[in-house]
Amino acid sequence: MRLLKDNKGQIRVIEAFFASILLLSVLTLVSAPRNAKNTSDQNLISIGQNALLTLDNNGYLSKLIENESWTTLRECMQSSFPPTVWFNLTVFNEDSTVLNDILISSGSPINEKIVSLDYVCASQSQSYGIYLIRLQLSVVS
Amino acid sequence: MKSEHRKRGNSGQALIVTALIITLMWMSTVYYVLETEKETVSIISTADFDFSVTKVSTRNTLISALANASNGGDKEALTTDLEKLSSTLHAHSYEAEVDLSFTPLNTTPYQDGMWISWGEEGSGLSSAYVSFAINVSGSAANYYLAYETNVTTALHIDGVCADEGSEKRVNMTCTIYDENGPALAKTISILYQNQTDGSWLSVDQQNNLAIVDFGNGTYGISFLAYSQGPIKVSAQINDLRGIFAMANVTCVQA
Numbered sequence: 001m002r003l004l005k006d007n008k009g010q011i012r013v014i015e016a017f018f019a020s021i022l023l024l025s026v027l028t029l030v031s032a033p034r035n036a037k038n039t040s041d042q043n044l045i046s047i048g049q050n051a052l053l054t055l056d057n058n059g060y061l062s063k064l065i066e067n068e069s070w071t072t073l074r075e076c077m078q079s080s081f082p083p084t085v086w087f088n089l090t091v092f093n094e095d096s097t098v099l100n101d102i103l104i105s106s107g108s109p110i111n112e113k114i115v116s117l118d119y120v121c122a123s124q125s126q127s128y129g130i131y132l133i134r135l136q137l138s139v140v141s
Numbered sequence: 142m143k144s145e146h147r148k149r150g151n152s153g154q155a156l157i158v159t160a161l162i163i164t165l166m167w168m169s170t171v172y173y174v175l176e177t178e179k180e181t182v183s184i185i186s187t188a189d190f191d192f193s194v195t196k197v198s199t200r201n202t203l204i205s206a207l208a209n210a211s212n213g214g215d216k217e218a219l220t221t222d223l224e225k226l227s228s229t230l231h232a233h234s235y236e237a238e239v240d241l242s243f244t245p246l247n248t249t250p251y252q253d254g255m256w257i258s259w260g261e262e263g264s265g266l267s268s269a270y271v272s273f274a275i276n277v278s279g280s281a282a283n284y285y286l287a288y289e290t291n292v293t294t295a296l297h298i299d300g301v302c303a304d305e306g307s308e309k310r311v312n313m314t315c316t317i318y319d320e321n322g323p324a325l326a327k328t329i330s331i332l333y334q335n336q337t338d339g340s341w342l343s344v345d346q347q348n349n350l351a352i353v354d355f356g357n358g359t360y361g362i363s364f365l366a367y368s369q370g371p372i373k374v375s376a377q378i379n380d381l382r383g384i385f386a387m388a389n390v391t392c393v394q395a
Contacts (some may be wrong), residue, residue, distance in 0.1 A: 012156055019156075020163040024171075049194065056197050059204065059382065094229070118233050119194060120226075122201040124382055126209040128222045130229050 040139070041115045048087070048135045051080035052119045059124035065091055065099065065131050066123060074104045084140045086110060092132040099131070111138040192286050195230065195241060195275055202226050203269045203292040204382050210255055211267040211294075211385040219245060219254050219269060237279035246270040265376075265388035268293040293320040294384040298376045303395040305365065311392055313362040315376045323358025330377040335368035341375065 055061040055076055064073045077087055089104040119133040206219035227241040245254025251270055259265040270291045277284040300313035311333065317324045329352060331344040344350050344364045353361040366372050371394070377387040 013159065016156055016159040016163055019160040020167055023160070023164050024167050027168075049191065053193055053197060056201070059201055062201065094225075118235070120198055120229055120233055122198040122205070122222075122226055124201045124204040124208070126205065126212060126214060126383060128202070128205045128209070128218065128225075130226060132229075132233060 044085070044115050044137045044139065045117050047081065047085065048115075048117050048137050049119065051077060052121070052133060052135065054080065056119075056121055061121050061133075062123035062125065062129070062131065065121070066125060066129070068099075068101075070100050070102045070104055073100075074106075077104065078106055081106075081137075086138045086140060088136040090134045090136075092134065094130055094132075096132070109136075109138050110140045114138045192275060192284075195239070196288065196290075198226055198230070199223070199241070199243070199271070199273055200290050200292065203271060203290055204384065207255070207267055207269040207292050207294075208383040208385070210269075211257060212379075212383070216253060216255050219271070223271070234277075237277045240276040240278075242274045242276075244272045246272065259387045259389075261389045263298050263388055263390035264295070265386045266293065266295040267384050267386045268295075291320050292384070294318070294324065294378075294380045294382070294386045296376060296378055296386050296388050298374070298388050298390050300362075300372075300374050300390060300392040301395045302366070302372050302392040308365045308367055309369075309372060311362075311364050311366050311372060311374060313374060313376070313392075315360045315362055315378070317358045317360070317378060317380060319380060319382075324380050325354075325356075325358060326360065326378045327381050327383065328379045329360060329362070331362060331364065332375040332377070333364075333366050333368070334373040334375075335366060336370060 052061065055064075061073075064070075064076070073089070077089060081087060085106075086109050087106050088109070089100070091099040091104075093099055114136050115138070116134060116136045119135060121131045121133055123129045123131070202222050203219070206222050209218050210216045223243050227243070230239050230241050245251075247253065250256045250258065251268070254269055254271045256266065256268040256270070259267075268291065270289065272287070272289045274287045275285070295318045296315060297318075298313055298315045300311055302309045302311045304310075313331070315326075315329065317326050331350065332341040333344060334341050344366075348364040348366065350364045351362070355361065362376070372392045373389060374392055375387060375389045377385070379385050
């Protein structure tokens, strides 16, 4: 008889346990999308980063920036991406001032979904400079 | 009756408190497990984080500092430039905190990460050597990479001279290397000294200067020198990255 009465407490504990599981599952659902990254976005970022790395590997990227060869830079970027990829590149100096006075882009974006990556480029020249390159990419849908 | 009612009413509060305690226990367990996993990732794998951008930036910085120092600039530019790069990388790391630390090599013959030796025995070298460590603290994982970067430009020259009338025909071979093997020169300047401790004379077209680029880092150089005694020659080069190196040698009489 006494045992039967005590069962009430155990049920409450189980109830509390389920409540906590419910709380946890809600928390998991809320935090999950923050960590999840779209694979296609990652691929696009990877393509962009590789294009910049290839140009920067022998110091060519910083030379183009220092010589203000924006048209050549646009052509280089254009040849690095497939035709279905739209890009827009902006070059900043250390004071976050935009250096390119012409648009380094492949046109107007067709897709609203744009990914952006920042690339730190250090120059090889004697007058050392660090440039921040912001590359925006999108796939033509 | 009233106190019994209150007693019953309290059980709901107790239930909430119990649920909260259990939730906290669950969360601390989950947090512990996640943190443990995070540490394991940082030890096992460094491949998930792309270190290539930082590696290229540090290498470019070394090239710039060495080009500057070898052309008569400040040798301390290496530390200043690397500090600048480190703070820029830290300031522009959004998804993860990137900390770049560096230690210039201070073991002989390197001093503060630099070794510049332009010898009299036909060999010259300009080199920079720095050890780096990158710590990346992200929300999902931590990564660590330690690596060393060496940037070197070296040249080796030898030469023979033969009498050609009142002058001497000097034939030299100049070989240029960088840290990866044979390298090409952007500029080559040749000078010669027609008497011991005399002034250095620049070799130009008036000396019938001919430079043959073999395309593999080796250059064949020929010119006429106005001298009767032993001739000391000097080759001064800038490689394609702008790093300067020079070497002197006394030509062997053929």
